[in-house]
Amino acid sequence: MKMLTLVRHAKSSWNNPELSDFDRPLNKRGKRDLPLMAARLANMNIQPDLILSSGARRAITTAEQIALEQDYSIDKIIEIPELYHARSETLINLLQGQSDHYRSLLVVGHSPTLEMASFYLTQELIPKFPTSGVIQLALSVTNWEEISESCGTLERLDYPKLHN
Numbered sequence: 001m002k003m004l005t006l007v008r009h010a011k012s013s014w015n016n017p018e019l020s021d022f023d024r025p026l027n028k029r030g031k032r033d034l035p036l037m038a039a040r041l042a043n044m045n046i047q048p049d050l051i052l053s054s055g056a057r058r059a060i061t062t063a064e065q066i067a068l069e070q071d072y073s074i075d076k077i078i079e080i081p082e083l084y085h086a087r088s089e090t091l092i093n094l095l096q097g098q099s100d101h102y103r104s105l106l107v108v109g110h111s112p113t114l115e116m117a118s119f120y121l122t123q124e125l126i127p128k129f130p131t132s133g134v135i136q137l138a139l140s141v142t143n144w145e146e147i148s149e150s151c152g153t154l155e156r157l158d159y160p161k162l163h164n
Helices: 027-044 055-070 088-096 113-122
Strands: 001-009 050-054 078-080 104-109 134-139 152-158
Touching: 001 027, 001 055, 001 113, 027 055, 027 134, 050 055, 055 104, 088 104, 088 113, 104 113, 113 134, 113 152
Parallel strands: 001 104, 050 078, 050 104
Antiparallel strands: 001 134, 134 152
16 A cells, blocks of 8 residues: 655745746745644654655745655655646656655645546545645555556545634
8 A cells, every 4th residue: 555645835926927937935825824734744644755846936845844844854855847737647657656665655736737636546526625735545556656547545635724
């Protein structure tokens, strides 16, 4: 059994129109929600063996906050530029290529890629997956390369507004 946690980056700012979408930082709400969700991940005992992140600034910032809460070295976060505006197939292929040494992966990325990958793996539609949201999946595989359609079970869906 492998565990996969998908995290949508925290809410980003549109205040500086000169910045590219890729370089947008977190806004006030993102900065408020991210520590809460990072702490919730730690309290849920979600301890990834590997953290992968989109290269977008808002995703990297989210991954770093989660890593800090987990006592996971920020230097060990693997930045995957292809996860920015990726198709769900790109994410699935990336997961299938991971070392079986890892039992639990955490991926920080974007909508709709994460929801589409979750649907592929579980055949369960996630009607709402807001920023700072967490989807945790149990995958009935022993090797990452075995990932296929419907191999997963939705274990948890969490996001900040569930706690307001």
